[in-house]
Amino acid sequence: MLHTSRRRWLAGAAAIAVGAVVLTACASQREGGGATDDGDGDVDTTFVFGASGDPASLDPAFASDGETFRVARQMFEGLVGTVPGTADPAPLLAKSWEQPDDTTYVFTLEEGVTFHDGTDFNAEAVCFNFDRQNAFTGVAASQSMAYYWGVIMRGFGDDSIYGGCTADSDYQATITLKEPFAGFIPALSLPSFSIQSPTALEEYGADDVGGTEEAPVQSEYGQAHPTGTGPFVFESMSPGEQTVLTAYPDYWGEQGVVEEVIFRVIGDTTARRQALESGSIDGYDLVAPADLQSLEDAGFSLVNRDPFNVLYLGMNQAAPGLSDPKVRQAIAHAVDKQQLITQVLPEGTVAATQFMPEAVIGWNEDVTQYEYDPEAAQALLAEAGYDESNPLTITFNYPVNISRPYMPNPEQIFTNLSSQLEAVGIVVNPVTNEWVEYLDLMQGGSDHGIHLLGWTGDYNDPDNFVGTFFGLQTNEWGFDNPELFGALTEARGLATEDEQEAAYQAINEQIMQFLPGVPLAHPVPTLAFDERVTFYPASPVQDEVYNMVELSE
Amino acid sequence: MLRTIGRRILLLVPTLFGLTLLLFFWVRALPGGPAVALLGERATPERIAEINELYGFNQPLVVQYFTWLGQLLQGNFGVSIQTQRPVTEEFARRFPATLELTVFAIVLAVGLGIALGYWAARRHGKAGDHFAVFASLLGITIPVFFLAYILKWIFAVQLGWLPSDGRQDPRLDATHYTNLYVLDGVMTGEWDAAWDAFQHLILPGIALATIPLAIIVRITRASVLEVQNSDYVRTGMAKGISRSTIRGRFILRNALLPVVTTIGLQVGLLLSGAILTESVFAYPGIGSFLARAIFTRDFPVLQGFILFIAILYALINLAVDVSYSFIDPRVRVQ
Numbered sequence: 001m002l003h004t005s006r007r008r009w010l011a012g013a014a015a016i017a018v019g020a021v022v023l024t025a026c027a028s029q030r031e032g033g034g035a036t037d038d039g040d041g042d043v044d045t046t047f048v049f050g051a052s053g054d055p056a057s058l059d060p061a062f063a064s065d066g067e068t069f070r071v072a073r074q075m076f077e078g079l080v081g082t083v084p085g086t087a088d089p090a091p092l093l094a095k096s097w098e099q100p101d102d103t104t105y106v107f108t109l110e111e112g113v114t115f116h117d118g119t120d121f122n123a124e125a126v127c128f129n130f131d132r133q134n135a136f137t138g139v140a141a142s143q144s145m146a147y148y149w150g151v152i153m154r155g156f157g158d159d160s161i162y163g164g165c166t167a168d169s170d171y172q173a174t175i176t177l178k179e180p181f182a183g184f185i186p187a188l189s190l191p192s193f194s195i196q197s198p199t200a201l202e203e204y205g206a207d208d209v210g211g212t213e214e215a216p217v218q219s220e221y222g223q224a225h226p227t228g229t230g231p232f233v234f235e236s237m238s239p240g241e242q243t244v245l246t247a248y249p250d251y252w253g254e255q256g257v258v259e260e261v262i263f264r265v266i267g268d269t270t271a272r273r274q275a276l277e278s279g280s281i282d283g284y285d286l287v288a289p290a291d292l293q294s295l296e297d298a299g300f301s302l303v304n305r306d307p308f309n310v311l312y313l314g315m316n317q318a319a320p321g322l323s324d325p326k327v328r329q330a331i332a333h334a335v336d337k338q339q340l341i342t343q344v345l346p347e348g349t350v351a352a353t354q355f356m357p358e359a360v361i362g363w364n365e366d367v368t369q370y371e372y373d374p375e376a377a378q379a380l381l382a383e384a385g386y387d388e389s390n391p392l393t394i395t396f397n398y399p400v401n402i403s404r405p406y407m408p409n410p411e412q413i414f415t416n417l418s419s420q421l422e423a424v425g426i427v428v429n430p431v432t433n434e435w436v437e438y439l440d441l442m443q444g445g446s447d448h449g450i451h452l453l454g455w456t457g458d459y460n461d462p463d464n465f466v467g468t469f470f471g472l473q474t475n476e477w478g479f480d481n482p483e484l485f486g487a488l489t490e491a492r493g494l495a496t497e498d499e500q501e502a503a504y505q506a507i508n509e510q511i512m513q514f515l516p517g518v519p520l521a522h523p524v525p526t527l528a529f530d531e532r533v534t535f536y537p538a539s540p541v542q543d544e545v546y547n548m549v550e551l552s553e
Numbered sequence: 554m555l556r557t558i559g560r561r562i563l564l565l566v567p568t569l570f571g572l573t574l575l576l577f578f579w580v581r582a583l584p585g586g587p588a589v590a591l592l593g594e595r596a597t598p599e600r601i602a603e604i605n606e607l608y609g610f611n612q613p614l615v616v617q618y619f620t621w622l623g624q625l626l627q628g629n630f631g632v633s634i635q636t637q638r639p640v641t642e643e644f645a646r647r648f649p650a651t652l653e654l655t656v657f658a659i660v661l662a663v664g665l666g667i668a669l670g671y672w673a674a675r676r677h678g679k680a681g682d683h684f685a686v687f688a689s690l691l692g693i694t695i696p697v698f699f700l701a702y703i704l705k706w707i708f709a710v711q712l713g714w715l716p717s718d719g720r721q722d723p724r725l726d727a728t729h730y731t732n733l734y735v736l737d738g739v740m741t742g743e744w745d746a747a748w749d750a751f752q753h754l755i756l757p758g759i760a761l762a763t764i765p766l767a768i769i770v771r772i773t774r775a776s777v778l779e780v781q782n783s784d785y786v787r788t789g790m791a792k793g794i795s796r797s798t799i800r801g802r803f804i805l806r807n808a809l810l811p812v813v814t815t816i817g818l819q820v821g822l823l824l825s826g827a828i829l830t831e832s833v834f835a836y837p838g839i840g841s842f843l844a845r846a847i848f849t850r851d852f853p854v855l856q857g858f859i860l861f862i863a864i865l866y867a868l869i870n871l872a873v874d875v876s877y878s879f880i881d882p883r884v885r886v887q
Contacts, residue, residue: 046724053845054636056635056637217637217638217639218638239636239638239643239646240646240647240842241719241720241723241837242719244723262723262724264718264723265837266718266835267835267841267845268833268835270702270833271717271718271833271834271835272835274705274706274709274710275717275718275835277710277717278709278710278713278717278718279713280716280718280719280722433584434585435848436584436585436586436589436590436848436849437584437585439589439590439593439594439596440584440585440586440589442594443589443598443601444589453594455595468595472597474597474598
């Protein structure tokens with residue numbers, strides 16, 4: 001009797017468990033089919049993108065990281081955008097511009113554009129925004145907040161190269177600089193220079209950041225009231241969960257099919273892939289090379305960005321042996337970039353000949369190259385005094401458990417390169433670190449040898465590549481080359497792109513002769529999408545606005 | 554009773570003080586600072602210095618420690634370097650999510666654990682018992698994150714039965730009061746939202762519950778076995794007391810004492826298990842935030858969150874001790 005009742009109890013429990021699972025299955029099927037059908041026919045007009053983090057601030061003036069830019073680009077527009085699919089500057093809120101002299105820029109603005117709060121976009125709004133950023137003080141002016149104004153304009157207030165802005169008419173604004181700066185127009189394509197509604201900026205105290213120096217707090221505007229002219233309007237943000245935007249009905253450009261954008265925060269790379277596979281997101285960025293094939297086989301669409309980055313093998317000249325140019329040349333000749341690319345880097349990756357990708361102004365077609373030539377490498381090593389009885393021993397630093405757009409798989413890159421180096425008789429002593437520790441080691445002291453690092457450009461400017469690498473003496477490279485530092489400082493102050501072109505071509509040649517490191521490759525960054533996403537406007541500088549996204553179901 | 558509780562709370566003060574010391578120096582011993590994590594690969598020494606100055610990391614460690622302690626005493630836990638929001642705010646925002654998940658996992662582990670443990674003990678030496686012992690051993694040894702990925706792969710990716718990440722479908726326009734999403738859905742009558750939030754709890758909840766469940770099964774089984782062979786149970790049976798009374802009052806109640814202790818200990822472990830589970834399921838609680846704080850060297854968050862968890866852990870233990878006296882009046886007399 002008792003046995004029977006126990007059995008009955010167990011059977012009941014099992015039935016409940018099975019029932020729950022079946023119900024769950026029904027519910028998820030229902031969710032899958034029941035899209036928000038308020039767009040074209042049967043298309044679900046909500047586009048869900050898997051982000052790796054929250055935007056740091058909703059005020060683009062205080063933004064400098066990719067996740068923040070991604071969200072800002074949907075809500076805001078600047079005077080200058082990019083030609084779709086390239087890093088080149090193109091008209092956006094400014095229809096056109098002229099440069100009557102080295103330091104004056106006259107912008108003709110689009111008419112009939114409104115901010116999300118209904119106010120008009122005009123020349124006064126433009127000047128308001130530029131004057132506002134230049135007037136930042138205290139915490140707002142620190143490099144952790146208005147980073148790009150500080151870097152591009154080289155300071156704030158009287159210290160900056162910003163000369164002023166005048167509204168010549170409703171739709172013409174003139175901006176003057178105190179000294180020539182050829183990178184000015186391309187730099188304006190950064191979301192940091194977006195034009196925001198002056199009314200909203202004032203109403204929500206956008207400049208009131210942080211009470212104290214050590215406890216900066218975003219303004220009310222930067223936390224909940226971003227107001228731009230872009231195709232999407234801020235709806236809500238739940239930190240750690242998601243940011244929601246909706247289509248702006250009065251957008252001046254083409255609105256597109258997407259009516260709601262949700263940036264869902266999923267920090268873990270594997271979790272992002274599984275979120276795509278389970279259908280909870282429509283797409284995500286920086287797909288791990290190991291996942292490419294399986295995602296493609298499973299029917300997901302992969303979209304490549306034109307690489308706007310460089311991966312290099314740095315050679316710290318403070319380490320033993322590496323200050324000898326013959327040793328550096330030997331290492332350069334020992335590296336077979338093609339083999340590295342075919343074996344461990346994503347398909348479409350191009351070999352690097354210099355420390356910037358081809359799209360950047362000043363890229364030099366005829367730069368000195370060090371062909372793969374193991375015999376030449378051995379000969380150079382012998383000249384430098386190293387042979388089998390006394391081999392060159394170098395520390396090879398690389399990071400672990402990290403994937404960067406320019407370095408998707410450091411462990412594999414290391415394994416490949418170290419076997420190439422060992423093939424010419426170099427003894428490699430590997431040292432690994434976690435990412436933060438690794439950066440600290442590269443920047444904090446001279447205790448490292450050859451190492452893997454790289455960079456993705458922010459906008460089309462050569463200074464943003466070679467200037468950031470070799471502009472001054474650093475622990476990473478461990479050399480002092482006043483000639484190179486001087487050339488880079490001078491080039492930064494040039495007025496036109498033509499002048500830049502010539503100067504940076506010469507600088508690139510100078511760098512490759514000096515050979516502080518071996519530029520390896522420009523790896524292709526890949527995004528993955530659900531099949532229903534039929535078009536995604538991939539951009540080398542991630543200027544991807546979702547009114548251009550096309551959806552099929 | 555009250556005096557005991559008061560004494561225990563007073564004893565917390567030196568414990569927590571010791572913990573602040575350990576925490577502070579452990580966090581500072583992590584290689585690489587927040588400035589480097591924040592600035593990335595192109596950080597110039599000037600920028601690193603600026604960030605360190607901004608957050609006071611350039612001061613001597615002792616000065617930093619006492620500054621932090623002084624702020625703590627005023628209830629100021631500092632500001633997260635990553636999000637630039639107060640640590641207390643970040644904790645309060647994320648804690649309901651973790652609470653919801655932990656409660657779900659505890660209910661699962663305790664309910665199933667005691668039932669299975671009792672069932673196994675009653676079938677001592679038979680196939681069911683062997684199976685329960687084997688399954689619980691497997692549950693203890695399988696790494697949480699591995700199990701989490703497997704569960705997700707099967708039930709979310711392959712079968713599509715359950716959501717793979719997050720707390721709620723972002724497309725649902727749910728209202729939130731308590732930030733316990735299931736409760737919110739029930740309170741507002743938004744059954745869709747409540748059901749959706751509940752579904753989001755299932756996979757991470759199972760992953761999180763596995764180890765405590767396995768431990769509770771084993772402890773309950775052992776404890777029931779011991780008690781059911783004791784003299785008073787045999788005497789009771791000889792006197793003809795009904796089976797249900799013997800099972801309920803004699804065996805289960807007495808067997809539960811060590812189980813309750815275990816549950817108390819497991820609750821603390823659940824909070825640390827949440828770090829892995831929440832990361833795998835992109836579940837926005839304190840665990841996933843803490844995991845990110847370790848990666849980004851967000852010192853104030855690391856110190857603040859762990860301190861909060863320690864206080865919680867101490868309070869839970871206190872609650873466990875108090876609950877003893879209700880289960881076993883002998884404890885009260887002592």
